[in-house]
Amino acid sequence: MAIEIDEERIRERAYHLWQQDGAPEGRADEYWEKARSQVLAESGTASISTGESEKGGRENPAKGENGGTAKG
Numbered sequence: 001m002a003i004e005i006d007e008e009r010i011r012e013r014a015y016h017l018w019q020q021d022g023a024p025e026g027r028a029d030e031y032w033e034k035a036r037s038q039v040l041a042e043s044g045t046a047s048i049s050t051g052e053s054e055k056g057g058r059e060n061p062a063k064g065e066n067g068g069t070a071k072g
Helices: 002-020 028-043
Strands: none
Touching (some): 002 028
């Protein structure tokens, strides 16, 4: 699904930008928006629905969807 691919691209870009800036804490939303803007500009798309409103904000880009922890 295209939306999932775009969300993954945004997540990867946000993580890369966050690492470049020294992985500062508490700025996940800022990096998500920067990455989202860059991916949108590259794709020429006006908007991408990533389910952000359903999730109540973004996770830390370093941790991803599951908080970076694996059970098991």
